[in-house]
Amino acid sequence: MRTPIIAGNWKMNNTIAATKALVTELIPLVKDAKAEVVICTPYTDLATAVELTKGTNIKVGAENVHWAEKGAFTGEISADMLVELGVTYVIIGHSERRQYFGETDQTVNARVKAALAKGLKPIICVGETLEEREGGLVEEVLVRQTTEALKDIAKEELANIVIAYEPVWAIGTGKTATAEVANDTIKIIRDTVAKLYDKATAEALRIQYGGSMNPKNVKELMAMPEIDGGLIGGASLKAPDFSLVVNY
Ligand code: PEP
Numbered sequence: 001m002r003t004p005i006i007a008g009n010w011k012m013n014n015t016i017a018a019t020k021a022l023v024t025e026l027i028p029l030v031k032d033a034k035a036e037v038v039i040c041t042p043y044t045d046l047a048t049a050v051e052l053t054k055g056t057n058i059k060v061g062a063e064n065v066h067w068a069e070k071g072a073f074t075g076e077i078s079a080d081m082l083v084e085l086g087v088t089y090v091i092i093g094h095s096e097r098r099q100y101f102g103e104t105d106q107t108v109n110a111r112v113k114a115a116l117a118k119g120l121k122p123i124i125c126v127g128e129t130l131e132e133r134e135g136g137l138v139e140e141v142l143v144r145q146t147t148e149a150l151k152d153i154a155k156e157e158l159a160n161i162v163i164a165y166e167p168v169w170a171i172g173t174g175k176t177a178t179a180e181v182a183n184d185t186i187k188i189i190r191d192t193v194a195k196l197y198d199k200a201t202a203e204a205l206r207i208q209y210g211g212s213m214n215p216k217n218v219k220e221l222m223a224m225p226e227i228d229g230g231l232i233g234g235a236s237l238k239a240p241d242f243s244l245v246v247n248y
Contacts, residue, residue: 002206004222005162005229006246007038007061007123008236009091009210010045019045022239023052029243031057035229037246039236040091040123043077050086061089064097065120067110079118090115091231093149094125095168105148112149116157123162123231124149125210126189130169139188146192155197163207164231165189170211172233176221182209183224190226215244222248 014022019041030037040061041049049060066076082090092115093108108124115122126145128138146163153161165186167177177185186207194202209221210231221227235241 002204002228004035005038005206005208006033006035006248007040007089007091007162007164007208007229007231008242009063009094009231009233010039010041010236011063011096011233012042013237014041014045016045016048019048020052022237023049023058025239026242027053027056027058029239030246033057033246035246035248038089038123040089046082046085046087059088060086061091061121061123062087063091063094065090065092065111065115067107067114069114079114079120082120083118087120089121089123089162091123091125091164093145095127095166095171099168105145108145108149109151109153112153112161116153116160121160121162123164123208125164125166125231127164127166127168127171127211133167133169138185142185142188143192146189147196150193150196155201158193158197158201158205161205162229163189163193163205164210165207166210166231172212174212176212176214176217177209179217179220179224179227182211182221183226186224186226213245215241218245218248 038059038061062082092111097103112122128141132141190202206228208229208231209227213230214235
C-alpha cells in the first residue's frame, strides 16, 4: 500500500567530479527499482545530480533547508533556491545537525513548514540516543520529536512528508537496530501520528529506518510491516552497494 522509499544521505561527501561518476554508475543499476529512489547530496552537487538524473527514476534531495524565505542568514540555503535547482526532497533534523549544529525540535518544525510551503518534500529525522534508550526514554523522545516536528502541519501535508526513524546509536556505527526493534519503534511513531491526526493518515505515512542499513541487512529490515524504506548513509556512497539496498 505504501510505496517504499530508499534515500541516500551523502552527508559531506563527493565533489562535483565524484558526483558525476557515482550518479552515472548508479542510474542503470537502479532503473528497475520497485522503491522510490532518492539521493540527498551536498548543496554544491545538487545541480549536477539533478541534471544527470533527468528522465531517470532517481529523485534528488538536499540535506537541509533554512526556515526563512531569504535574508541575513550567512551560509544558509532557502527553499526557493532548492526548488529552482529542481530538488524534490530535503532531509530535516538529521541527528548530526541536532548534535553538532544546534538543531532543535522547534527549528525542525520551522524548516518543515518552509519546505512544504515551497513544495519540497521533507524527510524528517527522529531518533533516540543510546543514553535515552538505556534510560527507558525511547517513547517519550519519539513522541516529543514527532509531535513538535509536525506542529501546525495540516493533515493533507502528511502525504508529502516522510519520517526517518534513525536511532542515533546506529548511525555510522555499524550497529543496526534489530528488525524487531526498528519495527516496534516505528510503530510508536505511527501511533503518535494516528493520535495527532487519524489512523488513515498514519497508515498512509511512509516511515523509513536509518542506521547502518546495508546490502546485508536490508532484506530483513524491509520485510517488517512498519518499515517503508531506508535512509542510507555510508552504503549510499558506492553505486554497487546503494543499488543492492535499493533493489533489496
Ligand atoms: C544517516 O546518516 O542517515 C545514516 C543512516 O548513516 P549510516 O547509514 O552510515 O548509518
